[in-house]
Amino acid sequence: MTGPNQTPLSTRLWSDCSAIYAQITAHPFITGLVDGTLGPERFGHYLAQDAHYLREYARALMLVGAKAPTSADVAMLARHAANTIEVELALRATTLPTVAVDPVAVAGPLPTTRAYLDHLLAVARGGTFLDGLAAVLPCYVIYGRLGTDLADRVITQPLYREWVDSYAAGPFAEAIREVVALVDRVGAQLSAEAEQRARAHFVASARYEWAFWDAAYRLERPAP
Numbered sequence: 001m002t003g004p005n006q007t008p009l010s011t012r013l014w015s016d017c018s019a020i021y022a023q024i025t026a027h028p029f030i031t032g033l034v035d036g037t038l039g040p041e042r043f044g045h046y047l048a049q050d051a052h053y054l055r056e057y058a059r060a061l062m063l064v065g066a067k068a069p070t071s072a073d074v075a076m077l078a079r080h081a082a083n084t085i086e087v088e089l090a091l092r093a094t095t096l097p098t099v100a101v102d103p104v105a106v107a108g109p110l111p112t113t114r115a116y117l118d119h120l121l122a123v124a125r126g127g128t129f130l131d132g133l134a135a136v137l138p139c140y141v142i143y144g145r146l147g148t149d150l151a152d153r154v155i156t157q158p159l160y161r162e163w164v165d166s167y168a169a170g171p172f173a174e175a176i177r178e179v180v181a182l183v184d185r186v187g188a189q190l191s192a193e194a195e196q197r198a199r200a201h202f203v204a205s206a207r208y209e210w211a212f213w214d215a216a217y218r219l220e221r222p223a224p
Contacts, residue, residue, distance in 0.1 A: 009187025046216035
């Protein structure tokens, strides 16, 4: 084991994805969401695939939580998984019916969504607790940073404004604080090998976050 690192693990992980985050904020899906030029069919495609993603993401959280070091950590991640399912159900029940969505995007996970989920579930099942936690972390911190960075921007499309606001504060911001504190606690003393694995899983998930928005912008279709 190494000695305690003075820089929190969450900070070290974020530094690894800063370039990816810059690509996300520059992506036409995000810039179009802010300036109102993002077509509703692209946003609907994103929402439909997000509903599929969230259901399986909740499963990944439960798998990671089963390996958590304390009962309180297990309970926290179980609560986050339950909240994720509630968001997924709300998407299907209240939001998706209000937007025009290609039936293909509703029918099931498309290739990018499936690849991201396969990555998360494989790491959650086969890796250590920290491996799995690092893999699920980008979904927390990237959305949280987007919510914060876009909170003061003028976004005139009401649905897009609501989407940004849901990540800027409130329960989601509290969930981020909880999971980041957990990451920093378990990451306070790591072997070089364990940290290298965690950082690789984190970066892989961050890349999939970019790819998820890109797939929606491209109106991704099923593989031939």
